[in-house]
Amino acid sequence: MATLALIVDGVVVQHFELNTPKTLIGRAADNQVRIDDLAVSSHHARVERIPNNYLEGIYDYFLQDLNSTNGTLVNGSKVERVQLQPNDEIRIGWNTFKLMDDTRPGMEQTAYILPGGD
Numbered sequence: 001m002a003t004l005a006l007i008v009d010g011v012v013v014q015h016f017e018l019n020t021p022k023t024l025i026g027r028a029a030d031n032q033v034r035i036d037d038l039a040v041s042s043h044h045a046r047v048e049r050i051p052n053n054y055l056e057g058i059y060d061y062f063l064q065d066l067n068s069t070n071g072t073l074v075n076g077s078k079v080e081r082v083q084l085q086p087n088d089e090i091r092i093g094w095n096t097f098k099l100m101d102d103t104r105p106g107m108e109q110t111a112y113i114l115p116g117g118d
Contacts, residue, residue: 002061002101004033004047004090015100018061023047025092026066039093041068047084058103063090 003015004023016023016033025033026044035044043066052058061084065072073091074082084090090097 001103002049002059002099004097005100007089007096007098012098016097018047018049018059021049023049026068035093035095037093037095039070040095041066041070044068044092045072061099061101068092 002018004018004025005012006014006016020032023033024031024043024046025035025040026042027035027037027040028042031043045066045068046064048062048064049059050062052060062081063072063074063079063084064081065079070093071078073079074084075089076091084099086099086101088099090099
């Protein structure tokens with residue numbers, strides 16, 4: 001299962017499961033990831049979980065800034081909408097998150113078997 005890990009001083013202090021099609025991030029009480037930080041908009045960003053077109057049981061995650069006042073950064077770059085990869089660093093206000101996804105197969109686990117080989 002994929003989670004957003006809240007990082008403080010290099011240590012994971014909290015995990016937020018990304019187990020619904022849309023996860024809202026912001027200061028308001030109706031967000032699934034609520035951040036008590038004045039630099040964060042009421043509804044700052046959204047993570048969308050979309051089934052992968054090619055791998056059954058695997059999801060792709062997209063982060064979208066919801067026209068926030070201070071913007072959303074992924075790996076140091078301001079984004080409007082971006083597909084997240086495992087270990088991407090997300091900065092919202094003064095808060096740092098990391099996408100953790102233990103279900104995503106790594107490249108080292110992928111193999112191609114060619115027909116007719118000796």
